Amino acid sequence: MTTRIDRRFAALKAENRPALVTFVMAGDPDLPTGQAILNALPQAGADVIELGMPFSDPMADGVAIQLGGQRALASGQTLTGVLGMVEEFRRKDETTPIVLMGYYNPIYIYGVDRFLADATQAGVDGLIVVDLPPEEDEELCLPALKAGINFIRLTTPTTDDRRLPTVLANTSGFVYYVSMTGVTGAAIKSRGAVGEAVDRIKAHTDLPVAVGFGIKTADDAADIGRHADGIVVGSVLVDAVGKSLDEGRATERTVAAVRDIVADLAQGVRRARQ
Amino acid sequence: MDGINSLRNGPDEHGRFGIYGGRFVAETLMPLILDLERHYRAAKTDPAYQAELQNLATHYTGRPSPLYFAERLTQHLGGAKVWLKREELNHTGSHKINNCLGQILLAKRMGKTRVIAETGAGQHGVATATVCAKFDLPCTIFMGATDVERQAPNVLRMKMLGAEVRPVTAGAGTLKDAMNEALRDWVTNVESTYYLIGTAAGPHPYPEMVRDFQSVIGTELKAQFQEAEGRLPDAVVACVGGGSNAIGTFHAFLDDADVALYGAEAGGHGIDVENGHAASMTGGRPGVLHGNRTYLLQDADGQILEGHSISAGLDYPGVGPEHSWLHDTQRVTYVPITDKEALEAFQLLTRTEGIIPALESAHGLAQVMKLAPTLDKDQSVVLCLSGRGDKDVESVGKYLGLLNS
Ligand SMILES: Cc1ncc(COP(=O)(O)O)c(C=O)c1O
Numbered sequence: 001m002t003t004r005i006d007r008r009f010a011a012l013k014a015e016n017r018p019a020l021v022t023f024v025m026a027g028d029p030d031l032p033t034g035q036a037i038l039n040a041l042p043q044a045g046a047d048v049i050e051l052g053m054p055f056s057d058p059m060a061d062g063v064a065i066q067l068g069g070q071r072a073l074a075s076g077q078t079l080t081g082v083l084g085m086v087e088e089f090r091r092k093d094e095t096t097p098i099v100l101m102g103y104y105n106p107i108y109i110y111g112v113d114r115f116l117a118d119a120t121q122a123g124v125d126g127l128i129v130v131d132l133p134p135e136e137d138e139e140l141c142l143p144a145l146k147a148g149i150n151f152i153r154l155t156t157p158t159t160d161d162r163r164l165p166t167v168l169a170n171t172s173g174f175v176y177y178v179s180m181t182g183v184t185g186a187a188i189k190s191r192g193a194v195g196e197a198v199d200r201i202k203a204h205t206d207l208p209v210a211v212g213f214g215i216k217t218a219d220d221a222a223d224i225g226r227h228a229d230g231i232v233v234g235s236v237l238v239d240a241v242g243k244s245l246d247e248g249r250a251t252e253r254t255v256a257a258v259r260d261i262v263a264d265l266a267q268g269v270r271r272a273r274q
Numbered sequence: 275m276d277g278i279n280s281l282r283n284g285p286d287e288h289g290r291f292g293i294y295g296g297r298f299v300a301e302t303l304m305p306l307i308l309d310l311e312r313h314y315r316a317a318k319t320d321p322a323y324q325a326e327l328q329n330l331a332t333h334y335t336g337r338p339s340p341l342y343f344a345e346r347l348t349q350h351l352g353g354a355k356v357w358l359k360r361e362e363l364n365h366t367g368s369h370k371i372n373n374c375l376g377q378i379l380l381a382k383r384m385g386k387t388r389v390i391a392e393t394g395a396g397q398h399g400v401a402t403a404t405v406c407a408k409f410d411l412p413c414t415i416f417m418g419a420t421d422v423e424r425q426a427p428n429v430l431r432m433k434m435l436g437a438e439v440r441p442v443t444a445g446a447g448t449l450k451d452a453m454n455e456a457l458r459d460w461v462t463n464v465e466s467t468y469y470l471i472g473t474a475a476g477p478h479p480y481p482e483m484v485r486d487f488q489s490v491i492g493t494e495l496k497a498q499f500q501e502a503e504g505r506l507p508d509a510v511v512a513c514v515g516g517g518s519n520a521i522g523t524f525h526a527f528l529d530d531a532d533v534a535l536y537g538a539e540a541g542g543h544g545i546d547v548e549n550g551h552a553a554s555m556t557g558g559r560p561g562v563l564h565g566n567r568t569y570l571l572q573d574a575d576g577q578i579l580e581g582h583s584i585s586a587g588l589d590y591p592g593v594g595p596e597h598s599w600l601h602d603t604q605r606v607t608y609v610p611i612t613d614k615e616a617l618e619a620f621q622l623l624t625r626t627e628g629i630i631p632a633l634e635s636a637h638g639l640a641q642v643m644k645l646a647p648t649l650d651k652d653q654s655v656v657l658c659l660s661g662r663g664d665k666d667v668e669s670v671g672k673y674l675g676l677l678n679s
Contacts, residue, residue, distance in 0.1 A: 056577040057450065057563060059457045060300045066444065078575045104298060105562045109576030131562065133304040135288070135297045156302040158464055163305060181302050182462040 004097040004125045005150050005173040008047055009208040009229060018225035020045055020269045021210050022262055023101065023234030025052035025068035026085050027077030028241055033250040034072065037241070037258050038089055042096045044259040045266025048210075048230065050128065052238075053082050053102030060130045062185030068238035071248075079106045079115070083122040090123035099126035099152060099173070104140065112140055116147040126150035126173045134166050141170050154178050155201060157193070164204050174208040174230060175201055179215075185235035188214035195227045221268030233265055281528040281605055284596060289478020289566075292602060294595035297477045299565045302461045307565075311479040313384050318486070323379060330375050334408075335365045337490065341498035341656070346626040354508065354649035356642055357656040358629070359495045361519065368632065368661030369488060369519040370401035370472060376487035378405040381468035388463065389413040391470045392456040394421055394449035394515065395587030395634060396428025397661050398472030403437035414438045416456045419447035421586040428665045446580035449515075449590040453564055473516025474594035477565030481594050488522025491658060496526045503654060509534040509645060512658040513638040514555075514608065515587045517594035519660040524606060534607070536645065537597065538637040540583035541610030552581035553610040554593045555601045563591075568598045584613035584673070585633035587661075615640040620663065620670060632661030633670065 002010075012019050022041055027034040041049055054069035054077050061069070086098055100119065107115050107129065119127075127144055134141075134153070141151040150173030158181060159167050168175065179194050180186060188194065194211060201209050211224050212232025221231045237258050244254040276282045284291040297307060317323040331337040340363065344356045361369040381389060389411050393399030399415040406413035415432055419441040422429050432439050445451040453476075460469045474484040492510075499507050510527055512520035514537040527533045542551030551557055554569040561570040563578055571579040571591035583589040600606040611619075619639035624630045631639060635658070642657050649655065663670070 056445075057454050059454050059564070060302075060461060062458075073577065080575075103562075105570075105572070105578070106576035108562055108567075109572065109574075130300050131298040131565070133297060133299060133301050135304065154301045156300075158302050158305045160305065167301065178302065181464045183458045186462070 001148060003148070003150055003173065004095065005048065008097050009174060012047060013229070016273055018228055018269050018272050019047040019210065019230035020221065020262070020266055021048040021050060021212070021230050021232040022046040022237060023050040023052060023232060024237055024258065025054060025065065025072050026082040027054065027072035027075050028068040028238065029071045029245055029250050029254065030075040031077065031081065033254055035085055035088060036255050038085055039092065040255055040259050041262060042093055044262035046096070046262055048097045048099065050099045050101045050232065050234065051082065051086065053079060053100055053106060055103040055106060058103065060183055062183040062235060064185045064235040064239040064242065067242055079110050083118050083124070086122040086124055097125040098123065099128055100124055101128040102130070104129050104131050107140060112143055116143055116149060119149060120147055124149060126152050128152045128154065128176060130154070134169065137170055145170060145172065152176055157181050157197065161200070164201065168205050171207060174210050175205060176232065177201060177209055177211045179211050179213045182213065184213055186214055191223060194224060198227045218264045218268030221265050222272045225269050225272030231269060236261060276529065282525060284599065285478060285482055289482070291596045291599035293560070294568050294598040295478055295481060295566050297565065298562050298567065299477045300461060302464060306464055307477050307479070313380055314479055314483050317380055317383060323383070326379060327376055331372070331490065335371050335375065336363065338494045338498070339363055341495060341502065344627050347623065348646070350622070350626050351643060351646040353647040353651065354653040354655045356646055357499070357507070357654060358659045359491060359523065359656055360659055361491060362631065362635065362659050362662035366397070366401045366404050367664065368397040368401065369491060369522065370398045371404065372490055372522070373472065373484050373487040373518060374401040374405045374470065377470045378409050381411065381470065382409060384468065386466060386468035387411065388467045389470050390416065390456050390459050390467055391472055392416045392449065392452040393472060394418070394452070394589055395585065395632065396421065396425040396432065396665060397587060397632070399437065399439070400428050400431045400435070402470050402472070403432040403435035406437065407435045414440060414459065416440050416442055416452040416459070418449060418452045419443045421448055424669050425586050425665050426668065448580060448586065450578065450580065457564070473518040474521045474596060475516040475564065475566060475568065475592060481566065481596055484518050485521045485525060485596060488518050489525045491519065491522040492524060492526030495523065495656060499656065506530055506533050507656045508649060508653040509536060509655045511536045511538065511638045511641050511645065511655060513538045513588065513634045513660060514593060514597060515590055515634060516592070517597045519658050521594060521596055523658040528605060535605065536641050537606050537608040538611045538641040539608055540585060540588035540637060541612040542582040542584070544612055545610045549579045550582050551610060552583040552589050552591060554591055555598065555608045556610045558591070560598065566595045568592050568595045569601065584616060585637065587632070587634040588637060609641055611637040611640040617670065617673060619643055629659070630663035630667065631659055632663050633666045635660045
């Protein structure tokens with residue numbers, strides 16, 4: 001079964017450029033502005049969208065995304081609300097893949113079967129759930145695959161060659177290589193090591209490999225995008241939302257701030273292999 | 275070995291106690307906890323490791339801790355005999371040292387060069403800073419900013435022992451937030467760092483490992499009581515934060531059906547007050563946080579609540595997974611104890627026995643105060659007195675001042 005994600009990566013491969021994968025927090029800084037940001041992403045140049053499901057205890061996130069999640073929760077965001085945003089987005093965009101990213105507990109409480117049914121209905125293409133390693137595949141990964149939703153796994157610098165096949169076994173859509181040991185928003189320590197790691201993963205799988213954590217500028221995107229099939233940018237976008245606010249409220253700059261950075265990064269991925 | 279029907283066999287190879295437990299961690303940490311498990315299995319059967327631990331327990335901690343018959347307290351309550359398992363007499367003043375010694379030896383074996391820990395009351399932080407001083411490892415302690423304030427004496431102790439104390443301002447600045455921040459540090463410093471979790475919770479193998487290190491409490495207690503009374507106690511009580519002193523006390527008795535087991539959770543302002551307590555089992559429902567599935571305080575959308583307790587060490591919205599399972603199977607009865615009841619218990623023990631208990635342990639004592647009068651005079655209740663109250667003297671004083679004015 002090919003999914004929107006498969007089709008998008010195949011099309012970009014034909015164009016010989018990496019995908020620009022953008023992460024924003026659903027409902028940040030408030031529900032309507034969050035929707036406007038989401039809706040603006042494809043036009044600005046995002047090829048794949050990761051939509052953050054806010055969680056009270058984001059253990060793998062740095063300060064920028066922690067604050068984005070807090071703003072979304074303070075605005076009344078819920079998992080039902082996140083699915084509603086995807087549904088709204090899908091009224092106008094049938095092709096841009098959306099991957100929901102977050103932590104397991106809200107999904108567990110929503111109910112796995114009900115969540116998968118509603119996510120499929122809303123037009124969700126994939127899931128990244130940070131605290132579900134392969135050892136817990138029966139919780140959500142296997143049911144998701146059955147429901148036709150891609151389960152995208154994170155591989156990290158600590159995932160060695162012996163473990164890599166375990167991590168890749170039930171992965172679909174793409175593989176997300178976390179460029180460093182650390183939380184979201186920190187800086188990449190060694191670009192060379194990232195390239196090597198991508199090659200190492202590609203020796204084990206035919207899936208596209210996207211690299212995330214620590215990519216901030218168009219130059220980063222161009223540089224990392226030479227090797228990778230996609231680059232993921234999140235903290236800079238969420239940080240831009242935060243910086244655009246006036247006393248915690250959205251301003252007319254908020255949507256534009258995100259759009260401008262995405263447009264710039266889109267230039268980066270387009271010159272990656274020229 | 276325990277039989278197949280024993281309640282002492284958990285966890286299974288997936289780290290589960292029934293549906294609880296597991297390994298819900300980011301991929302970056304997964305290879306680390308698998309490695310930790312391998313090292314722990316090896317250490318467990320290594321006579322040299324066991325001998326070193328035993329030697330430290332005797333000469334450094336001061337084990338065995340006494341089992342003390344609290345005569346005046348018994349008279350005051352007018353029912354069953356009340357006994358105290360005196361973990362507060364351990365070096366550093368609580369049961370936390372039992373676990374810290376076991377884990378620091380493991381960290382050494384694994385070649386780790388830095389230790390991190392989370393702490394609520396600061397007792398685990400102090401115990402960690404202590405073993406790090408002794409074994410010459412740098413350590414960083416994450417502590418919620420609220421707790422830094424209400425447990426100031428322990429913050430000073432940690433600093434004097436050479437630890438770096440990092441106040442965590444996220445959320446309500448309590449134990450849950452400290453644990454998030456410790457996990458963020460661990461995920462960043464995977465090569466060098468050993469995460470010394472302070473309670474029987476977190477991803478497998480921590481709940482099992484911490485339980486094993488704390489089980490010395492119940493094992494000693496059982497033998498001491500046998501020696502004193504020639505039989506088993508009728509009831510055993512412990513307070514439950516993450517659940518390490520409680521599981522360590524209960525584990526030896528799980529298969530003794532005649533021994534009633536009680537865990538005292540933090541009932542805060544009352545179990546009916548939304549977000550006003552930290553009684554995860556009596557007032558929460560199963561969910562996934564900090565690496566394990568367990569009972570959690572959470573809202574309808576699966577967002578974790580901060581909870582509240584007068585006691586920093588019990589102010590945590592979750593509980594170790596083995597307790598969740600013992601709650602479901604009803605082998606252990608978990609009861610909420612309010613702040614007010616704990617304060618009364620704190621004063622009672624101080625005045626009748628001359629022993630100032632930790633506010634955490636005072637929750638267990640409050641359950642004993644309810645239970646003992648309902649039992650016969652020839653029956654016996656044992657409380658795990660998990661820690662001493664020096665750290666709480668100032669904040670209790672403040673509370674009592676407020677209550678009087
Ligand atoms: C004296 C004392 N008792 C109990 C606890 C609660 O922890 P646990 O439930 O893991 O024993 C603490 C935690 O700080 C403590 O300091």
